[in-house]
Amino acid sequence: MIRCILIEDEPLARKGISEHIAQISFVSLEASFETAMDAIVFLSKNNVDVIISDINMPGINGVDFLKSLSKKPLFIFITAKPDYALESFELEVFDYILKPYSFERLFKSLSRAQTRLSQNEVTEKVEVGTFAIKDNYRNYLVSYHEIQYIEGDREYIRISTIEREFLIIYSLKKISNDLPLNMFIRTHKSYIINRNFVRAVDPDKVIMKGSIKDIPIGVTYRNEVYKRLMNH
Secondary structure: OEEEEEEOOOHHHHHHHHHHHHOOOOEEEEEEEOOHHHHHHHHOOOOOOEEEEOOOOOOOOHHHHHHHOOOOOEEEEEEOOOOOHHHHHHOOOOEEEEOOOOHHHHHHHHHHHHHHHHOOEEEEEEEOOEEEEEEOOEEEEEEHHHEEEEEEEOOEEEEEEOOOEEEEEOOHHHHHHHOOOOOEEEEEOOEEEEHHHEEEEOOOEEEEOOOOOOEEOOHHHHHHHHHHHHOO
């Protein structure tokens, strides 16, 4: 069950969205609010999976509200304004729905959110040095020390470990924030490596130990890679 909240200052729009959500069996509307400030108070004491929000609202607008959150659930904007679409993309907003919208459009968005939340996702840090990966409804505990490299592929990442590979829905940018900086190095826009598996460094690639494939070095990452691998 997806737990969500709704923020919408227009009473009729808030009522309409609430009624649509009530028709979706896998979504629970935990609360609805007229302003982002009211939602902030609720979120200080409660966790949710999805936030559905307007953008132009009194007080804090939806974009600034999203920026203020330290822990960000999946965020779906429902708005009459297309102006914030680019900024929302840069903020990794899950979906951007323009008014007027259909029930089918909202249902499709929340179905995608259910998939994102329930399948193939890094779900949480379990303890220092370990995190959980949900793959085909089974949770795997993976130690950072087991990870050889991570490869980004659009909205997916491929995590190569000593035992196997995991292909999960997640971004390279997000997982880089979860990894210990002293162990992992970004070498390319599509790659993060574990320095413990490095054998040698060439001008344009990192040669990994054993049968692990060579990892490319991007031009913009070259100085940092050399600095961290050659001066330790």
